[in-house]
């Protein structure tokens with residue numbers, strides 16, 4: 001049952017994202033539907049629909065809605081696309097991808113967050129395949145993917161991820177140092193050719209793993 005207190009703030013959030021430049025109506029509809037407050041501590045509920053990242057425990061965050069919307073827009077998700085997310089966190093980005101009709105796979109390194117996200121997705125009726133692991137290595141079992149989105153900041157582009165893209169597939173990944181990362185979109189244009197676009201600057205928690213920052 002929807003809590004009426006959050007309906008207006010969520011609508012306002014969608015308006016904010018439009019003003020900040022998010023154009024994809026399907027992405028905006030997904031943000032307008034997902035109950036973000038259910039993914040955070042009740043003490044943070046007043047900030048649930050403020051366009052900001054919020055703590056979810058283990059020193060991690062639920063991403064800022066603008067960041068989620070911008071990364072999803074860059075992924076250009078079509079219904080039925082197979083999408084891999086690295087960094088499940090709260091499950092919010094997963095839910096957005098599910099709303100767009102994607103077949104979603106997601107890897108999280110913290111078991112606690114994995115369990116919480118798994119429960120939240122089930123409770124909200126979303127189907128996604130989740131696992132605990134090092135997402136810098138991708139998820140070979142289900143590769144190749146039409147899109148891969150990395151929701152933590154990487155020092156370099158992990159080669160395993162580009163190799164797990166379909167031809168025509170897109171990898172959206174923030175790359176840089178601990179303080180600032182540039183969003184890259186890498187498209188696999190043929191078996192051996194990739195095209196790279198550099199987009200805006202963002203600030204993410206670090207991507208920790210074999211092909212990321214050291215633990």
Ligand code: SAM
Pocket residue numbers: 060061062063086087088089090091092093094107108109110113133134135136151152204205206207208209210212
């Ligand atoms: N997508 C998340 C959401 O919607 O709530 C945001 C997650 S937070 C910004 C980044 C997540 O990446 C954290 O949960 C962190 O534990 C996870 N992470 C960092 N390095 C990872 C790795 N190598 N493999 C999998 N998850 C990783």
